[in-house]
Amino acid sequence: MKRIFLSLIFIALAATACQPTTNISAITPPYIDTGVDPEAWVTVPAGDFPYGQESHLTSLDYDYQIMVTDVTVSQYAEYLNSALASGDIYSGDFTVEAGEQVWTEKGVGGYYPGDPFQGGRHEEKIKAGDHLFLPFVEGVRLNHSGDVFTPVPEYANHPMTMVTWFGANAYCQYYGGRLPLAAEWEKAARGIKISNDDGLPFPWGEEIHRNNANYYSSFDLFEKMYGKLGNTTPVGFYNGRTYTVDGLTYQTLDSASPYGLYDMAGNVWQWLGDDLPYQHYRYMRGGSFYSYEVDLRVWKENSAGPQFYSPQVGFRCVRYEVK
Amino acid sequence: MQALKKRLAYLFTSTRGLTLVAISAVSLVTAIWGTLSGPMVEWGIRDITVKVLGMDLTQAAREGRIIMLYHTIAMAILAIEVYFITESVPMKRNQQVMINGIISVGYLTAMIFGLLFGYFGHNYAFHGLFLVGQSLVFFSGILLAAALWPWNKEYYLPQDSPYAKTKKGFDWERAAFFTMAVATLLSATWGAVTGSFWSNGHETFLAEDLIRHPDHTALQKAIIGHLHIMLSLTAVAITLIVGRWLDFKGKLHQWAMPLMNLGIIVLTAGALSVVWLEWAHTIIYGGAVLVMIPALFYVIYSWDKLIKDGTADIEKPTFFQKLAALLRDPLKFGSGWQMVFMNFTVSGVGIFMAVKLDEIFRVWPAREERITLTGHWHILAALIATIILFYYADLSGLKGKVRKWFGWTVIIMSDLAFASATVFSMKRLFVDEFSQQPLVNTTMLAIDFGLGAILVALAIFLVWRLYDLFLKNGEWKKEFMNEKRSNAEAELEEQKRKMEELKATLEEISQ
CATH class of the missing domain: 1.20.120 (Four Helix Bundle (Hemerythrin (Met), subunit A))
Incomplete structure (x- = not known):
C-alpha cells in the first residue's frame, strides 16, 4: 500500500517535471493567412438590443462603425511609425503609477488628459500627463530599430497585445475613432436577436464548441502544436476555414457575430472605452486564450488599471462617422 | 423486508x-x-x-x-x-x-x-x-x-464543573451553540428576504464578479454579507462540535466560550451591517478575532491533551515521544491542524490582501483578484468538510491502520491541494504571465492530485459503508444498537427525573 502511494506521488511529480517550460514569447508560430481583412469596418445600426446577462432591452440611438477584427500587430506598428514621425508620441522612460506602486518603464508613450476625479473612497487619480502606451519588454511582437517598428512577421496578423489602455485609446483616437463603450461592444458582439427571453451568449449562437474560438484548453491549432500553453490566433481565424500547418489539419467553425465581427469571444480580451466613476478601472470584454469558456460569454467582463498590459489583452476601435 | x-x-x-x-x-x-x-x-x-x-x-x-x-x-x-x-x-x-x-x-x-x-x-x-x-x-x-435554550436551569452546570460557566452555573458552551444557531437563523433570513426580491430589483450574481463595480445595491451587499456569515457560522459550529468531541474544558475553555459568544454576535452584526455601514469591515475584523481566539484555545487544549494522553505511561517523555503522541491519531490531531492550516490559506491570505489592497488590486486584473476570492472561500469550505469527515470517521469507529491511512491521506492531500491553490491564486506576486505556465501546470496538477486522493479515500470509505450495510451483523448494526442503548438509557434517566417531578407535585398537592 505504502509503495503504491509513494509511486503515485512519484509519477505525479515526474509528470509535472515533464511539462514544457516554454513561455509565450518563446513561441513563434507559422504565419497563417485567414483571408479576413483587418482593415474592414462594419456599421451597427441604431436600435434596441439585449444587454447584460439578464438581456435587458437597451437602446443605442445612433449608428456606429466597429472594426471587424482586433487591431493587428502590423496595424499597430504602422501607427507607431506614423505617430512617432509626427511627434504625437515618443519613446523613452515613463513613470507608471498604480495605486501606491510607482515605477519606471522604457517604452513608447504620449499624453493623456487624465480622468475626472470625484474624490471617492479608494479612488485613484489618473493624472493628466505622459503615460506608457507600449513597454519595451519580452512578449511585444514588434522589432524596432531606433524609432522604426516592424512586426515580427509570423505575428503580423495576430492581435496587438501588451498595449496599455492609454496606448489602445491613443491608437483609436489617432485614426479618428475611440475605444468602444461596453454597450457598443456588446451590441456588436451579440446582435439584437432574442429567443426565450435571452440574447445570444456567444457571438455565433447559443453553444460553444472547441473550434468556435481560442480559449483555454480549446485544443486549437497552436495548442496542438505547443501544448496547453496556447497562444493568440491570427485575427479572423475562426471563419469556417480548414487550415493545414506542419501536417496538422484544423477545421474551424464560422464564428462571426451577427454583424460579421470576428474574435468577439476568445483570443484576447478587448479594452473598452468606459471610465467608471470613483475607481477608474478600465473594463475588458471577450475573454482570451487563457480564459475558460464561461468567460467568453458576451456579458462577462474583466478589468484593470489603465496602465495594465498583458499578452492576453488587445483592442479594436469604433467610430461614429460612417465612411 | x-x-x-x-x-x-x-x-x-x-x-x-x-x-x-x-x-x-x-x-x-x-x-x-x-x-x-x-x-x-x-x-x-x-x-x-x-x-x-x-x-x-x-x-x-x-x-x-x-x-x-x-x-x-x-x-x-x-x-x-x-x-x-x-x-x-x-x-x-x-x-x-x-x-x-x-x-x-x-x-x-x-x-x-x-x-x-x-x-x-x-x-x-x-x-x-x-x-x-x-x-x-x-x-x-x-x-x-x-x-439549546441556555437559560434552561435543567442544563445548568454544577459548581465543580470544569466547563465554562457563570457562578450560577450558566453553561457558556451551550450558550455559544445557541448563539450560533440564532445567528444562523438571522443570517438565513437575511438571505431569504433578499432572495425574495429576485427579478424585482435584484438579479442573480456571483459576489466575485462584481467586486470591482463602483456601486453595489443594498440587495447585493445583503447577499454578500449573507454568504460570508453563513460560511463563517458553519465554521464556528464545527469548532464547537469538535470541542465537545475532544472534551474541551478547563481554564482555556472558560476563557474561550464567553469570547465565542461575543465573537459570533459581533461577526454576525458586522457581516450583516455591510448593507448600510461603510466601516462594517472593522466590526467584522473584530468579530473574526474574537471567534478565532477560542479556536486557537481549542487547538492548544486538544494538542496538549493528545500529548498528555499519549505519554501518560512515560515518566519523562522526550520531545519526539511527545511529537509521536501528538501525531498518533490523525483524526483528532487533524481537527486542530486544519484550523491552524486555515490561517495560512484563508485568514493569512485575506489579511495580506486587505493590507496590500491598493498595491495588489490596482496592479492586478480583476480575473486574478477573482481567483483569490473564490480560492479562499472554497478552501475554507473544504477545510470545514475535512474536519466533518474526521469527526464522522471517528463516530464510525475507524480504528488502527485504516484510521491512520484515512486521516493522514485527508490531511496531507487536502493541505497539498489547498497550499497549491493558494500559490496558484497568489501567483501574480512572483511570476508574470509569460512565465507562469510551468507554475500553473504544477499547482493545478497538485490541486487535482490532492483533491482526487481525498475523493478516492472518501469513496473507499463510503463503498465500505455501503458494503457493510449488506452484512447482517455489520458495523451499522453495532452503531445502531449502541445508539439505541444510550438513547434508551438517556430516556430512562429522563423518565426517572420526570417521575420524581410528578411525585413531588403529588406530594405538594396532598400536603
Whole structure:
C-alpha cells in the first residue's frame, strides 16, 4: 500500500517535471493567412438590443462603425511609425503609477488628459500627463530599430497585445475613432436577436464548441502544436476555414457575430472605452486564450488599471462617422 | 423486508446513519456535478454527463445554477452539523428526533428539487419545493435554538464543573451553540428576504464578479454579507462540535466560550451591517478575532491533551515521544491542524490582501483578484468538510491502520491541494504571465492530485459503508444498537427525573 502511494506521488511529480517550460514569447508560430481583412469596418445600426446577462432591452440611438477584427500587430506598428514621425508620441522612460506602486518603464508613450476625479473612497487619480502606451519588454511582437517598428512577421496578423489602455485609446483616437463603450461592444458582439427571453451568449449562437474560438484548453491549432500553453490566433481565424500547418489539419467553425465581427469571444480580451466613476478601472470584454469558456460569454467582463498590459489583452476601435 | 426496514431505521433514525446518508448525498452530488467544470470539461467528461443525464445548461442561467448547487450542498452540511449537535449537546430525546427528522426531509427536498430546477429545465414547481425544503431546514433551526435554550436551569452546570460557566452555573458552551444557531437563523433570513426580491430589483450574481463595480445595491451587499456569515457560522459550529468531541474544558475553555459568544454576535452584526455601514469591515475584523481566539484555545487544549494522553505511561517523555503522541491519531490531531492550516490559506491570505489592497488590486486584473476570492472561500469550505469527515470517521469507529491511512491521506492531500491553490491564486506576486505556465501546470496538477486522493479515500470509505450495510451483523448494526442503548438509557434517566417531578407535585398537592 505504502509503495503504491509513494509511486503515485512519484509519477505525479515526474509528470509535472515533464511539462514544457516554454513561455509565450518563446513561441513563434507559422504565419497563417485567414483571408479576413483587418482593415474592414462594419456599421451597427441604431436600435434596441439585449444587454447584460439578464438581456435587458437597451437602446443605442445612433449608428456606429466597429472594426471587424482586433487591431493587428502590423496595424499597430504602422501607427507607431506614423505617430512617432509626427511627434504625437515618443519613446523613452515613463513613470507608471498604480495605486501606491510607482515605477519606471522604457517604452513608447504620449499624453493623456487624465480622468475626472470625484474624490471617492479608494479612488485613484489618473493624472493628466505622459503615460506608457507600449513597454519595451519580452512578449511585444514588434522589432524596432531606433524609432522604426516592424512586426515580427509570423505575428503580423495576430492581435496587438501588451498595449496599455492609454496606448489602445491613443491608437483609436489617432485614426479618428475611440475605444468602444461596453454597450457598443456588446451590441456588436451579440446582435439584437432574442429567443426565450435571452440574447445570444456567444457571438455565433447559443453553444460553444472547441473550434468556435481560442480559449483555454480549446485544443486549437497552436495548442496542438505547443501544448496547453496556447497562444493568440491570427485575427479572423475562426471563419469556417480548414487550415493545414506542419501536417496538422484544423477545421474551424464560422464564428462571426451577427454583424460579421470576428474574435468577439476568445483570443484576447478587448479594452473598452468606459471610465467608471470613483475607481477608474478600465473594463475588458471577450475573454482570451487563457480564459475558460464561461468567460467568453458576451456579458462577462474583466478589468484593470489603465496602465495594465498583458499578452492576453488587445483592442479594436469604433467610430461614429460612417465612411 | 425486515432486513430492509432495519437498515432504513439505522439510516434515517440514528445520528451515524443520518450522517452517512447526508455525506453520501453530498458525495454523489460532488461526483456528478464536479464533472461539469475544471479538468473534466477539458477531458470531455462534462459533455457525457450532460448528454446522459439530459441536463439543460442554458448559458445565461449558469450563475443561478451554481447558486442552487451551493445551497443544496450547504443544506446537507448544515444537517450534518445539526445531527452532531443534537447528539453531543444535552437535550430531550423527542427534541432530537424532531429536529433531525425535519432537517432531513428539508435538506433532501431542497437538494433534489433544487438540482432538478437548476439543471433539468426551469420547472417552477421544483423551485417551490426547493423553497419548501429550505423552509423545513429553517424550521428545524428554530427547534434547535429552542432545544439549546441556555437559560434552561435543567442544563445548568454544577459548581465543580470544569466547563465554562457563570457562578450560577450558566453553561457558556451551550450558550455559544445557541448563539450560533440564532445567528444562523438571522443570517438565513437575511438571505431569504433578499432572495425574495429576485427579478424585482435584484438579479442573480456571483459576489466575485462584481467586486470591482463602483456601486453595489443594498440587495447585493445583503447577499454578500449573507454568504460570508453563513460560511463563517458553519465554521464556528464545527469548532464547537469538535470541542465537545475532544472534551474541551478547563481554564482555556472558560476563557474561550464567553469570547465565542461575543465573537459570533459581533461577526454576525458586522457581516450583516455591510448593507448600510461603510466601516462594517472593522466590526467584522473584530468579530473574526474574537471567534478565532477560542479556536486557537481549542487547538492548544486538544494538542496538549493528545500529548498528555499519549505519554501518560512515560515518566519523562522526550520531545519526539511527545511529537509521536501528538501525531498518533490523525483524526483528532487533524481537527486542530486544519484550523491552524486555515490561517495560512484563508485568514493569512485575506489579511495580506486587505493590507496590500491598493498595491495588489490596482496592479492586478480583476480575473486574478477573482481567483483569490473564490480560492479562499472554497478552501475554507473544504477545510470545514475535512474536519466533518474526521469527526464522522471517528463516530464510525475507524480504528488502527485504516484510521491512520484515512486521516493522514485527508490531511496531507487536502493541505497539498489547498497550499497549491493558494500559490496558484497568489501567483501574480512572483511570476508574470509569460512565465507562469510551468507554475500553473504544477499547482493545478497538485490541486487535482490532492483533491482526487481525498475523493478516492472518501469513496473507499463510503463503498465500505455501503458494503457493510449488506452484512447482517455489520458495523451499522453495532452503531445502531449502541445508539439505541444510550438513547434508551438517556430516556430512562429522563423518565426517572420526570417521575420524581410528578411525585413531588403529588406530594405538594396532598400536603
